[in-house]
Amino acid sequence: MNVSDQHTDRESEAKTPGRTGLLLSICVCHLLHDGLADVLYVLLPVWQTAFETSRSQLGLLITFYFIALAALQVPTGILAERTGERSLLIVGTIVAGLGFVFMGLPGGPPVLAVMLVVAGLGSSVQHPLGSTLVARAYGPESRRIAIGTYNFAGDLGKMLFPVLGGLALASVSWETVTTGFGILTIFSAGVFLVVLRRLHIGGAPEKSDEETVPDDNQPRGIHDRRRFIALSIIAVFDTITRYGLLTLLPFLLIEQGRSPSAVGLALGLLFGGGAAGKFLCGVSAQRLGVLPTVWITEIVTGGGILALLVIPDQLTLVLLPIIGAALNGTSSVLYGSVADYVAPEQQSRAFGIFYTVVIASGAASPVACGVLSDLVSLDVALVSVAVVALLAIPMSLQLKPSTTVLKTPELPM
Secondary structure: OOHHHHHHHHHHHHHOOOHHHHHHHHHHHHHHHHHHHHHHHHHHHHHHHHHOOOHHHHHHHHHHHHHHHHHOHHHHHHHHHHHOHHHHHHHHHHHHHHHHHOOOOOOOHHHHHHHHHHHHHHHOOHHHHHHHHHHHHHHHHHHHHHHHHHHHHHHHHHHHHHHHHHHHHOOOOHHHHHHHHHHHHHHHHHHHHHHHHHOOOOOOOOOOOOOOOOOOOOOOOEOOHHHHHHHHHHHHHHHHHHHHHHHHHHHHHHHOOOOHHHHHHHHHHHHHHHHHHHHHHHHHHHHHOHHHHHHHHHHHHHHHHHHHOOOOHHHHHHHHHHHHHHHHHHHHHHHHHHHHHEOHHHHHHHHHHHHHHHHHHHHHHHHHHHHHHHHOOHHHHHHHHHHHHHHHHHHHHHHOOOOOOOOOOOOOO
């Protein structure tokens, strides 16, 4: 069996009837892991009261989680090339669940910090492996719609879990809440294992006893590095825009005289539009193409942020879902395009690199935007965020053509 045959075997999942079951399973997994990440924000005020800590100390606790979340993205992608995605995805989900189960152990903030690191390390496997499984199963003809659906599921988790956590905190202790989420996660890992095994998806790559001969006609590694780098830079611009707006928007709404509950409603409208945008933009990228979709979403995002500064205050809530759809929708297009520039057997590694860049820029953006707003003004900071969004448009010209021509020079990763 030569290398091209092995590539065909790994991509054969795209033709199997079980790919719908795979997408459903990976969507639930994405919903679960993203939900666990965002429920932490609901717990912050409770932890501040329980441990009598400052806000900066609480911010440091969350930083531990997100550093751990980014740490294993690339190593996980590389390891998956040898072990397959399934085992790593299951083990990571179990580890994330254990981190939540043991968050309530005696010991105060130090123990909590350790468990947040454990949970973050466990969840770090989900994005590169889940994206790889979906992209491989659906192939070039429909993977952007599938990736859009996958991202939509993650946003549902971001909305659902904080609501469930907040309702639970009204009746039980935070330790019970985290333990409950942890048990749910571990149980879900068992379900994922059964489903993926039955679908024969994500197992270790088959090895042939025959010596494999490289096929010069097949792309290897990241075979179009220029476009992959351009795609990653666009993702950085997009992520800085998203987290920058999320950081500054509450302060803009407060300046408009809105109450904290109204701020919560506004953010809910933004997130709701974002969830819809992730699915719709995946469809748009598949139907219209990558470049037109990116141009539309970034123009709407940048223009919408600028409009927030000049429109009457009563129209803000009307505009936010539209901004949210464009703000979050771009990511579906970008994630679905990663596989265009990478050989099938090394997609996990490439997704790991891509998500590491995204998470790192997401961690830096709130700090940078907060400092800029303090040093200059809130309006200037928001204008800067809008400009960053629009910078993605000229950078996207580097992606032409939107799908990679396989006759370009091939470089190993």
